[in-house]
Amino acid sequence: MTAPTVSVAKPPAAGTGVLRVVVTKVLTAIVVLFFVATAAFFLVRLSGDPVKLILAPDASAAQEATLRAGLGLDRPLLTQYLDYLGGLPRLHFGNSLVYDQPVSEVLLARVPATLELAAAALVIALLLAIPAGAFAALRRGRAGDSGVMAGVLIGQSTPAFWVGIVLILIFAVQLQVLPASGYGGFTHLILPAVTLAVYSVAVIARLLRSSMIDVLGSDYIRTARAKGLSTGGIVVSHGMRNAALPVVTVIGLEVGTLLGGAILTERVFSWPGIGRLTVEAIQNRDFPLVQASVLFFAATFVVVNLLVDLSYTVLDPRVRVTS
Amino acid sequence: MAPPRSRLTRRDALRLGGLALPALALPGLLAGCDSASGSVGSVLRVAQTSDPKTLDPQKQGDLTSMNVLINLFDTLTTRGPDNQLAPGLALSWTSPDPLTWRFKLRPGVRFHNGEPCDAKAVAFSINRLLDPATKSPIVELRYVKQAVIVDELTVDLRCSQPDPIIPAKVSLFGGVAVPPGYLKQVGSAGFAKHPVGTGPFTFVEFQRDHQMRMRANPGYWGGRPSFDELVFLPMPDPSSALASLQSNEVDIVASLTPDAALQIQGYTGVSIRNYPGIRTSYLSLDTTAGPLRDVRVRQALNHAVDVPLLIKAVLDGKAREVPTMFPRESFGFDPSITPYSRDVGLAKRLLADAGFPNGFDTSLTAQTGDSNIAEVISGLLAKAGVRARVDLVDTGTYTSRLTSNNRSALGPIYLAASTGWTLDAESLVQSNVRHDRRQSRWSSPAADRLIDAEELTVDPAGRQRAFTALQSLLKQEAPFVFLYQIDNIYAVNTRPRWQPGVVGVLGMAQAQVTS
Numbered sequence: 050m051t052a053p054t055v056s057v058a059k060p061p062a063a064g065t066g067v068l069r070v071v072v073t074k075v076l077t078a079i080v081v082l083f084f085v086a087t088a089a090f091f092l093v094r095l096s097g098d099p100v101k102l103i104l105a106p107d108a109s110a111a112q113e114a115t116l117r118a119g120l121g122l123d124r125p126l127l128t129q130y131l132d133y134l135g136g137l138p139r140l141h142f143g144n145s146l147v148y149d150q151p152v153s154e155v156l157l158a159r160v161p162a163t164l165e166l167a168a169a170a171l172v173i174a175l176l177l178a179i180p181a182g183a184f185a186a187l188r189r190g191r192a193g194d195s196g197v198m199a200g201v202l203i204g205q206s207t208p209a210f211w212v213g214i215v216l217i218l219i220f221a222v223q224l225q226v227l228p229a230s231g232y233g234g235f236t237h238l239i240l241p242a243v244t245l246a247v248y249s250v251a252v253i254a255r256l257l258r259s260s261m262i263d264v265l266g267s268d269y270i271r272t273a274r275a276k277g278l279s280t281g282g283i284v285v286s287h288g289m290r291n292a293a294l295p296v297v298t299v300i301g302l303e304v305g306t307l308l309g310g311a312i313l314t315e316r317v318f319s320w321p322g323i324g325r326l327t328v329e330a331i332q333n334r335d336f337p338l339v340q341a342s343v344l345f346f347a348a349t350f351v352v353v354n355l356l357v358d359l360s361y362t363v364l365d366p367r368v369r370v371t372s
Numbered sequence: 373m374a375p376p377r378s379r380l381t382r383r384d385a386l387r388l389g390g391l392a393l394p395a396l397a398l399p400g401l402l403a404g405c406d407s408a409s410g411s412v413g414s415v416l417r418v419a420q421t422s423d424p425k426t427l428d429p430q431k432q433g434d435l436t437s438m439n440v441l442i443n444l445f446d447t448l449t450t451r452g453p454d455n456q457l458a459p460g461l462a463l464s465w466t467s468p469d470p471l472t473w474r475f476k477l478r479p480g481v482r483f484h485n486g487e488p489c490d491a492k493a494v495a496f497s498i499n500r501l502l503d504p505a506t507k508s509p510i511v512e513l514r515y516v517k518q519a520v521i522v523d524e525l526t527v528d529l530r531c532s533q534p535d536p537i538i539p540a541k542v543s544l545f546g547g548v549a550v551p552p553g554y555l556k557q558v559g560s561a562g563f564a565k566h567p568v569g570t571g572p573f574t575f576v577e578f579q580r581d582h583q584m585r586m587r588a589n590p591g592y593w594g595g596r597p598s599f600d601e602l603v604f605l606p607m608p609d610p611s612s613a614l615a616s617l618q619s620n621e622v623d624i625v626a627s628l629t630p631d632a633a634l635q636i637q638g639y640t641g642v643s644i645r646n647y648p649g650i651r652t653s654y655l656s657l658d659t660t661a662g663p664l665r666d667v668r669v670r671q672a673l674n675h676a677v678d679v680p681l682l683i684k685a686v687l688d689g690k691a692r693e694v695p696t697m698f699p700r701e702s703f704g705f706d707p708s709i710t711p712y713s714r715d716v717g718l719a720k721r722l723l724a725d726a727g728f729p730n731g732f733d734t735s736l737t738a739q740t741g742d743s744n745i746a747e748v749i750s751g752l753l754a755k756a757g758v759r760a761r762v763d764l765v766d767t768g769t770y771t772s773r774l775t776s777n778n779r780s781a782l783g784p785i786y787l788a789a790s791t792g793w794t795l796d797a798e799s800l801v802q803s804n805v806r807h808d809r810r811q812s813r814w815s816s817p818a819a820d821r822l823i824d825a826e827e828l829t830v831d832p833a834g835r836q837r838a839f840t841a842l843q844s845l846l847k848q849e850a851p852f853v854f855l856y857q858i859d860n861i862y863a864v865n866t867r868p869r870w871q872p873g874v875v876g877v878l879g880m881a882q883a884q885v886t887s
Binding site (some may be wrong): 096097098101102103104105106107108109110112113115116119147148149150155158159213214217218221222225228229230231232274316317318319320321322325326329332333334352 | 422425426428431433455499504505509511513560561579580581582583605606607608609611612613615616618619620621666766767768769772774775790799802803810856
């Protein structure tokens with residue numbers, strides 16, 4: 050997975066520039082996904098034999114052989130690989146070995162829950178982190194800054210599953226105002242989303258603070274101050290926009306973190322998402338399901354990176370014109 | 373199988389109450405409201421670690437799946453409250469010849485879609501299971517060649533070799549009846565999406581990793597369940613499952629470990645219930661290599677591992693010591709055979725006699741989930757001078773090594789456990805005692821003869837004699853270190869009344885719910 054960097058936006062010619070960037074990016078993405086698909090296929094097969102896990106330990110060797118043939122796992126590895134690659138362009142991922150159901154169905158049923166959780170967490174993270182970071186930057190070195198930074202440090206160094214359990218104990222068990230787990234209405238979303246957001250709040254707030262401090266010390270802010278603009282006006286119209294660039298990069302990375310962090314959070318809150326599904330698929334050695342979920346995660350990263358890259362051209366005119 | 377009288381009256385009272393309730397409870401439930409909020413009405417909510425793998429009962433072979441599916445489907449035989457084999461879809465069974473088991477079916481049973489459950493349906497079900505195209509992971513019917521219709525309500529299971537415990541094997545996996553007409557109409561995939569059985573509950577909705585909902589079947593042959601809706605919730609994390617119990621989102625949390633159960637002690641409104649269980653743990657010893665070839669060394673290990681102490685210290689007392697590896701409730705268990713005395717001094721003397729006055733180094737392999745128990749066993753062995761390094765492996769690796777052709781793949785000593793749900797001692801030894809079995813690491817012609825006698829004889833008295841002799845031999849030769857059978861542990865709130873059987877299956881037809 051490639052991390053987004055500012056330099057990847059190649060100097061495009063005016064007009065067709067954005068399109069060319071997109072085309073290059075999409076082609077790169079396809080190559081990346083091909084390698085991910087191949088790696089997933091071979092790595093998951095190194096982990097062992099799913100038939101042993103599906104059958105009871107007292108199954109006979111003949112019973113194992115029958116099931117293995119039934120699942121198509123007795124075919125040569127190359128045949129299985131080519132079959133799998135052939136299905137990818139049509140989004141055919143085969144049948145889950147354990148659930149005996151098309152993988153695409155199993156996976157798609159779970160995607161909304163994970164996206165919902167990640168999106169809610171991201172919104173919470175931004176709503177908390179942007180004011181906190183800006184506030185700390187403006188109060189640099191003073192008590193307010195120290196306070197925010199201390200809170201942020203705690204948030205960043207606390208494991209998500211622990212935050213989750215503490216939140217459950219307070220809001221579900223003691224106060225009984227929110228459900229402890231499960232999936233359903235808006236109330237079910239609050240605790241897992243907050244749990245998931247805690248780490249991201251910390252990362253984004255810290256970065257915004259330092260980025261903002263840089264910006265506030267620059268010439269054009271001094272000029273703006275000299276023109277007599279209010280602090281609030283300067284922060285909103287000049288500071289934020291210029292401080293946003295590195296923050297956008299990090300938010301892109303955070304989407305990955307949120308999807309990854311969802312694995313633990315989904316378990317603690319019994320959230321029916323893709324993270325929990327993937328962990329179980331790995332434990333069950335459900336080859337087709339592992340392959341498809343790994344591809345899903347990879348595709349999400351690739352798409353987010355692409356969006357981050359494109360957003361530079363909007364946020365920072367210099368990325369567009371430099372050559 | 374009429375329930376006791378007192379229960380009937382209580383159920384009737386609840387049923388009357390139930391008539392007043394639906395107006396309040398059902399509309400919300402039908403609209404798919406959160407099961408966690410608002411009125412729970414006459415609903416029973418059960419949490420266990422995971423979902424059924426599939427809703428097609430012939431395409432799964434694990435107890436977690438069966439726990440849910442047993443509420444939708446019936447089996448030919450079942451287990452009564454006394455854990456004895458009782459009529460299910462079959463009213464009676466006989467063995468007219470050693471290779472045949474004949475089942476007389478209960479008349480008038482219908483599937484949830486109205487289809488009759490007769491000999492045609494039962495024979496179809498068994499034959500579907502046996503068909504390699506079904507890819508069924510159920511292994512119990514390995515000696516059944518085919519099911520044959522004798523008359524409208526009689527089915528024969530024809531075997532390739534005698535199998536005395538077929539009636540026990542069809543009390544769960546393998547004994548499920550599926551509807552042939554419906555399957556023909558919707559196909560296997562459609563059936564797994566919307567299962568139709570003969571059971572006490574009918575299918576409503578399944579959202580994987582979220583919930584499985586069922587409704588009481590008013591036409592159930594065993595009588596309509598006393599509550600309206602049954603919901604299974606998959607909760608992999610015991611802490612959050614217990615939190616859900618405390619915040620009144622579930623009524624029963626099943627399959628808890630003793631240490632998880634301790635978390636909930638002292639909270640009001642919730643309690644821990646433990647019932648006798650049959651999951652039996654033992655250490656398998658590789659008698660083909662190293663010090664463990666000597667019977668005195670194997671006996672020394674049995675004297676050294678202080679099982680009562682282990683149960684008290686690590687399992688919070690929620691287990692029972694077993695003399696050999698047969699659970700007390702299984703057919704074949706002989707109470708006259710007593711556990712090893714726990715005596716470190718004797719263990720050391722036996723080791724010295726065998727030529728190991730300073731003990732020896734070895735290893736003990738266990739699954740990661742059993743790390744506590746493995747560490748404590750290692751500590752107990754160390755007291756007698758046997759220094760066993762604990763090797764932990766994940767479940768997948770463990771299972772692969774267990775069933776591999778290399779019988780030493782899990783090292784000289786490994787910790788194993790087995791749930792012999794057929795309640796027949798055969799289940800505990802079938803794969804690891806006769807010298808030619810997949811997991812056997814012991815060669816004893818006497819044991820082989822006894823295994824043949826108990827596996828191929830249909831007469832119970834003859835089988836019991838073989839089992840008794842086998843237990844004496846197992847204790848004497850000690851190819852295993854015999855440990856304990858662990859309790860089934862549940863955390864419950866004040867609403868449900870339910871008594872699980874020793875197998876621990878979550879069949880809820882007889883449960884009652886108070887609001």
